[in-house]
Amino acid sequence: MNDKKRFSIKDVFYLKSIKVLIIFFIIQVLIFLLIFGLSNRHLVGAINGTFVSGAIGFGVAGLSFTNNQGIFDVFQVGFENLISVSRKNGKKKYDLYGFKETKLNKRNSNKYMRIIYLIDGTIFLIISLILFFLY
Secondary structure (H helix, E strand, O other): OOOOOOOOHHHOOOHHHHHHHHHHHHHHHHHHHHHHHHOOOOHHHHHHHHHHHHHHHHHHHHHHHHHHHOOOHHHHHHHHHHHHHHOOOOOOOOOHHHHHHHHHHHHHHOOOOHHHHHHHHHHHHHHHHHHHHHO
C-alpha cells in the first residue's frame, strides 16, 4: 500500500504558515520602505525596494530548501560536537547519521514551508515588474 501523503493546499496554508507569511510580509514591507525612503521617494526607489524584497523572499526560500534537504547538517553536527567536547564531560553528542535520523520527522512535517517564502517573493517581484513597466 502506498503510504505517501498526497499534496494538499492545507499542507501549505495552516495557522503557523499564515503567521510566518504575515511576519515575513511585514519585514519585506519594512525593507521596501527603507529603500524607498532612502531614494528620495522616486519611482526608481520603489522599483528597487520591491525587487530587493522579492529577491530576499526567493533567497530565503532557497536557503530553506537547502536546509530542509540536510545540506547544513555537517556544520550543525560539527558545531554541537565541538561545544559538547569542550565541556567538562568531553563526549560527542551526535554522529551525522543519527542526527539525520532524528531530524527526518521534523523535516517531513514542514517541508512545504518554503512555498510561503516563494509566494511572498513572487508578490513583490510582480509589483516590481508592474512598476518597471510603468516607468
